[in-house]
Amino acid sequence: MTENDKLTEERIFEAATDVFVDKGMDGARMQDIASYAGINKALLHYYFRTKDQLFNAVFEMIARKILKKFAPVFDENLTIEAKIRFFFREHIAFLQENPKLPGFILNEINRNPARIKKLLKNIHFEKLWEKLYEQHKAELDNYNITEDTMPQLMVSIAAISVFPFAAKGLIEGILEKVGLDFNKFIEERKEFAAAFVIKAIKK
Amino acid sequence: MTENDKLTEERIFEAATDVFVDKGMDGARMQDIASYAGINKALLHYYFRTKDQLFNAVFEMIARKILKKFAPVFDENLTIEAKIRFFFREHIAFLQENPKLPGFILNEINRNPARIKKLLKNIHFEKLWEKLYEQHKAELDNYNITEDTMPQLMVSIAAISVFPFAAKGLIEGILEKVGLDFNKFIEERKEFAAAFVIKAIKK
DNA sequence: GTCTATAGAAGGATAGAC
DNA sequence: GTCTATCCTTCTATAGAC
Numbered sequence: 434m435t436e437n438d439k440l441t442e443e444r445i446f447e448a449a450t451d452v453f454v455d456k457g458m459d460g461a462r463m464q465d466i467a468s469y470a471g472i473n474k475a476l477l478h479y480y481f482r483t484k485d486q487l488f489n490a491v492f493e494m495i496a497r498k499i500l501k502k503f504a505p506v507f508d509e510n511l512t513i514e515a516k517i518r519f520f521f522r523e524h525i526a527f528l529q530e531n532p533k534l535p536g537f538i539l540n541e542i543n544r545n546p547a548r549i550k551k552l553l554k555n556i557h558f559e560k561l562w563e564k565l566y567e568q569h570k571a572e573l574d575n576y577n578i579t580e581d582t583m584p585q586l587m588v589s590i591a592a593i594s595v596f597p598f599a600a601k602g603l604i605e606g607i608l609e610k611v612g613l614d615f616n617k618f619i620e621e622r623k624e625f626a627a628a629f630v631i632k633a634i635k636k
Numbered sequence: 637m638t639e640n641d642k643l644t645e646e647r648i649f650e651a652a653t654d655v656f657v658d659k660g661m662d663g664a665r666m667q668d669i670a671s672y673a674g675i676n677k678a679l680l681h682y683y684f685r686t687k688d689q690l691f692n693a694v695f696e697m698i699a700r701k702i703l704k705k706f707a708p709v710f711d712e713n714l715t716i717e718a719k720i721r722f723f724f725r726e727h728i729a730f731l732q733e734n735p736k737l738p739g740f741i742l743n744e745i746n747r748n749p750a751r752i753k754k755l756l757k758n759i760h761f762e763k764l765w766e767k768l769y770e771q772h773k774a775e776l777d778n779y780n781i782t783e784d785t786m787p788q789l790m791v792s793i794a795a796i797s798v799f800p801f802a803a804k805g806l807i808e809g810i811l812e813k814v815g816l817d818f819n820k821f822i823e824e825r826k827e828f829a830a831a832f833v834i835k836a837i838k839k
Numbered sequence: 840g841t842c843t844a845t846a847g848a849a850g851g852a853t854a855g856a857c
Numbered sequence: 858g859t860c861t862a863t864c865c866t867t868c869t870a871t872a873g874a875c
Contacts, residue, residue, distance in 0.1 A: 484868095546809065553813060559813070604791060
């Protein structure tokens, strides 16, 4: 039944997502995915011919999901400061729900940079840049933002949001040693990060 | 000969370092390491009984090397601002020489958080904290730094320095699309990062 | 579409000669 | 200390019955 097919394929895909994110491409085992989905290995190969194809499907889905999370930066009709606050609040909230995604994506990109280049191909960053400038033209006089430092600023914002999750094992370990809780640290970070960046760029 | 032993063990260790950093624990193959070292698999097991033991030796060496790079933050007798400039200059320079280390370490920590906890065991962060406060007591009135925001600040500084390398594949890809060079971006980052953080914390 | 059984290859580890 | 040969397990992938 087509209805049933859909369900099985969906179950496999979700199981694969969990296992790949947890173990990475190299560490994941087809048997684990099959068990997780409540089926056998043969059925995995029936729906997705190879481990590679299954992985690519999962990776692409997650990468798109993440890239989409950056869209508001270019779309929302807000002032610079409101946009920064909005971004950190929403983006960190997303990572709270998906704390393992940063480590997974960054690792797999480094193992195979070509994979992400394929996805970036259809995004035109030049135009996004221009769009941003256009949106905030009137405001820019109040900030230390130039065309030169724009990439540095963007990478720094991403770093401040993503890094605590990419380095979760390490940071959690250190925080524990001084009696602090990682989840509380992250919750407070939404505010801290916004204030920090705004202060840094204000003239 | 003991002299020769040392050389072989050293060669194996260096080959293992290269392969593990490049492929990760799961992706690395004992055969690759053997070939890289110019010997055969049996000899690997003669010097380091298992792949796990060989990996642990490599991981620990690299982790120590990295942790050591943070020492100047607590030791150097400099003003807050000078220390921040010094840190970004030296730390990013180190990562320029070892661009793959962040991705490697962060990934392996997430796969096995227990590994890093063993290493953190002998470091007393509470004391380092106090030491920092003591060193800069006189200066602190000029900055927005409290005991509460100290961890947030430290993580942000680490993030700004480390993230571009941990996400190198992605950032390099995006920069290329707008006609920028990753290495130039990193070189400029030493200055940008220091100025950015100092501006953010100054009262 | 789903299962069992198994082929076929790869990888970690060891035995034993030199 | 170093090598060749080989064992044994694990893993991806497929054949074939239902």
